[in-house]
Amino acid sequence: MAQLIGNISEFDYKTQEWQIFYKKLENFLKLNKVLAEDWCSVLIAHLSDDSYRLVRNLVHPKEVETIQWTELVRVLNGHFQPKRSTFADRAKFYGAIRMDGEKVEDWAARLRGLAVHCNFGTELDTLLRDRFILGLKVGPERDRLFEQDSNSLTLSRAIEIAQETACARAARADVDGGEQLIKQEMVYRVSERRARGASAQAESSWASAAAARCAVCGLKGHSVEKCRFKDYKCMICGKKGHLKKVCSVKKVGKLSLNNMDDNESDGHECKKCDLYNLRISK
Template sequence: MPDNKPKLEDAQVPAMAQSNLTIMQAVNFPEFVPSESTWQMWLERLEVYFTEVAITLDDSKKATLRKSVGSEAYCALHSLCSPELPTSKTYKELCVMVHTQYTPPTITFYERRQFHLARNLAEESVAAWFARVKKLALSCTFGQHLEVFVLDKFIVGMSNELFERCCEEDGSISLDAALRKALLYETKLASKACTMVNFVNKSHHTQVAKGKKRQPCSKCGWRNHSSQEWKYKDSTCHNCGKIGHLATVCKSTSL
């Protein structure tokens, strides 16, 4: 009799296909929104997604791109491909079209001017300043001199105190070493400032405590209030008979 039992490899194929399908559908990849992200940054994330779900075929990449690119970009892509359809283009061709549509041309010297004019803001940390310098340098086409320019701008654009400390270093310092030392200096300055604040607060509290040793009230002789704060201003002195003080502080000689 023929063996009607399914082979092990036949039974496993649908399960594996279903498993792969589940993985791909579970990943909620965000659409490309031109007002929220640059095309290059979005495309880099898409390539990471392809690696995560093991998409290598051009047709699969193209289908995922058309699905995830967003309605606005897809309409533009559809128009750019006309009279053909986006399905007739390769994945690389579609990427080039969207890149051309949503990536404005770089004006190199304008970008470099923005880079050279940048300064470390008062409320900006060393780490945030370093990241901003690196971002500003992206469109400056510095080529093999990129690290030199970034190092120069990172140090020269710092706040005065940090700049003076970095000037103590040799001119051959690397970018990574400059960042580490700047972060260290920043931490020391913050610690010093905190210590100074605590000292000032302590001095203030000490002065306040000393200020509590008031002169005796001229109306009654007590120290827990000033003469202006005395509540019994209508009291009559039993020594001189006058109103406004007590006999304990009376300066009359008739006692």
């Protein structure tokens, strides 16, 4: 037996589509020049257990092995292809929209698949073009296609325009993304410098505060707000908010006493001068 070209997987009606399997099998049989009288045997040999049971039930009371190819295909087509509603298929077609992330060419292919059972006839290309454009979401692709002349625009040209616009938008997004990263880096660096400057200024302010003496207690290393003596009363002036060691009244008092001492000393010196002058006169 000559080596076969290609291969056919086992058909399981629960997970596979009959029409796809049938077309692949038909091409496999023709490509390998299998005799027509053996086609049924090849089909049966490629059925899963559940699929074989289904075929057996469909052809009962006949035996599966006695059925001719045309009859077997007719039975299976009738089972897997129930009568369709053209309006239901058209409703799916007219309501289709391009999904997020779906490529332009994939959207066009999916739309063709939805039109298979719509029986559009000679209007197929026009309706495919219209649905292809109207099914696009608001964006550059749709805007560009809306500018075209409907009398001359074909489906293939509409797909090309949408692809070109999508590619241009993707390229522009890459460029804008790179520029945005550069801007973000520059903003980050400026913010970092400002943060360092603010930190240095805060440290300088803290150092200045630490070097200054507290107006409440006269000690260093803390501010007036954080001084534990800020609610104490002064023993000199009786006012709340400082200790006697920093009381301004005390300083004034000292200054007055010093002035009095100076005046007294000046008086004594004047008296001595008078006595000295009297002695000389005598």
